[in-house]
Amino acid sequence: MSYRNNRLRTLKSLLYSYYLDFKVIYIVFVSIMAGLVLSKYIFSPAFSSSESGSLDVGFVNGIITSAISMIVVTSNMELFKKFSFPVDRNLLVLSHIIMILVMPLVMLLTSCFSLLVESLLAGIASGTAPVSLFTWAITKENFLVGFITSYILTVCITAVSWAVFAWFYRYKIPAGIILGMFLVALIYSESFRRIFSYLVGYVFYRPVPGILFLRLAAITLVSFALGYVPIKRMEVR
Amino acid sequence: MNKPLVICISVILALSFAIILIVSPDDEEFLARYSDENYVTAATFDVPADARIVKIVSSTRPFDCRKVTTDTDRLEIKINREIFGDFTDHMLRNMKAELHASGTTLNLEISLPGDMWHYTVGTFTIARLFDYYDRLMDEQAEIMICAPENYVFE
Numbered sequence: 001m002s003y004r005n006n007r008l009r010t011l012k013s014l015l016y017s018y019y020l021d022f023k024v025i026y027i028v029f030v031s032i033m034a035g036l037v038l039s040k041y042i043f044s045p046a047f048s049s050s051e052s053g054s055l056d057v058g059f060v061n062g063i064i065t066s067a068i069s070m071i072v073v074t075s076n077m078e079l080f081k082k083f084s085f086p087v088d089r090n091l092l093v094l095s096h097i098i099m100i101l102v103m104p105l106v107m108l109l110t111s112c113f114s115l116l117v118e119s120l121l122a123g124i125a126s127g128t129a130p131v132s133l134f135t136w137a138i139t140k141e142n143f144l145v146g147f148i149t150s151y152i153l154t155v156c157i158t159a160v161s162w163a164v165f166a167w168f169y170r171y172k173i174p175a176g177i178i179l180g181m182f183l184v185a186l187i188y189s190e191s192f193r194r195i196f197s198y199l200v201g202y203v204f205y206r207p208v209p210g211i212l213f214l215r216l217a218a219i220t221l222v223s224f225a226l227g228y229v230p231i232k233r234m235e236v237r
Numbered sequence: 238m239n240k241p242l243v244i245c246i247s248v249i250l251a252l253s254f255a256i257i258l259i260v261s262p263d264d265e266e267f268l269a270r271y272s273d274e275n276y277v278t279a280a281t282f283d284v285p286a287d288a289r290i291v292k293i294v295s296s297t298r299p300f301d302c303r304k305v306t307t308d309t310d311r312l313e314i315k316i317n318r319e320i321f322g323d324f325t326d327h328m329l330r331n332m333k334a335e336l337h338a339s340g341t342t343l344n345l346e347i348s349l350p351g352d353m354w355h356y357t358v359g360t361f362t363i364a365r366l367f368d369y370y371d372r373l374m375d376e377q378a379e380i381m382i383c384a385p386e387n388y389v390f391e
Binding site: 053055056059106109110112113115116119122125126129130131132133134135136137138139140141142143144145146147149150153204206207208209212 | 249250251253254256257258260261262263264266267300320321322323324327351352353354355356357358359360361362363364366367368370373374377379
């Protein structure tokens with residue numbers, strides 16, 4: 001029992017440490033969102049002929065920021081910083097997985113907040129315009145489906161990025177060669193490109209929400225398993 | 238960041254999500270807003286009965302336009318009346334529509350005096366990945382142009 005309590009306490013402190021790291025990533029994310037909302041006012045006065053893109057911008061921004069943060073999180077320097085007794089490899093991977101699951105959710109919720117702020121500003125601007133057309137093109141269902149799809153896709157891409165960089169930092173030369181070969185084949189080999197496009201297309205071809213979520217969840221789980229291997233086998237000085 | 242601030246931010250984020258859900262209509266209400274009976278005729282044109290092409294030469298921005306063929310024998314421009322703000326009245330009062338025949342093509346020109354302030358609150362575009370939501374989002378149109386069945390839109 002006390003062993004379990006110790007593990008929980010360790011996980012909690014590890015997560016707190018990652019939460020402090022996440023603050024920097026989150027500030028970058030929020031700055032980009034704020035910049036985009038403000039730029040609409042600066043470059044498109046009174047939001048004339050404008051469309052709200054807060055949700056899409058938040059989604060794309062979330063994917064890029066999360067994927068880049070995985071490059072940092074999996075680096076040797078960052079991992080060694082977290083290793084202090086009683087943190088072990090399993091707890092480290094678990095905290096990474098929790099981070100991968102929570103970070104996109106917070107980012108997407110922030111984009112919802114950004115949408116409301118943007119709509120409020122647009123509402124104020126519409127009051128000053130002689131003629132206005134304000135359209136709310138969101139329905140409960142398309143918002144929920146869009147939110148869940150965006151979340152699962154962001155988690156999936158972040159998990160793939162985590163697994164790739166977990167391998168890359170531990171086995172730089174073999175991983176580098178495989179990644180290089182993959183990129184070269186993708187650019188120069190027509191048949192490889194066709195196979196790769198087929199596989200990506202298979203995931204997204206005429207999807208039904210439930211099936212797509214299952215496919216993406218399966219890719220995420222495989223990525224978690226693949227990323228666990230090099231971290232489990234890494235040497236800690 | 239201290240604990241109360243984190244709790245406050247978490248509540249704001251959760252509320253943002255809830256507010257969007259609460260203020261958004263469901264699919265049925267959304268479709269009802271863009272159903273045929275919610276459009277009022279703003280302009281009509283008598284057109285030849287033989288099959289021809291209708292081409293909208295002027296840009297119909299900032300509004301979205303739906304093109305349909307019906308069993309009418311005329312070309313009609315209809316405006317949605319379920320739109321927030323004074324758009325419908327303004328369009329009915331000020332919209333200018335002209336039809337010019339050029340060979341087998343009818344050029345429809347729609348114009349508006351002055352600038353119009355326009356803002357659309359859009360959802361996640363990724364929802365269009367699913368056929369049902371793609372069709373649902375295509376239903377949104379402030380203007381509907383109805384042509385006889387034997388006409389085609391270019």
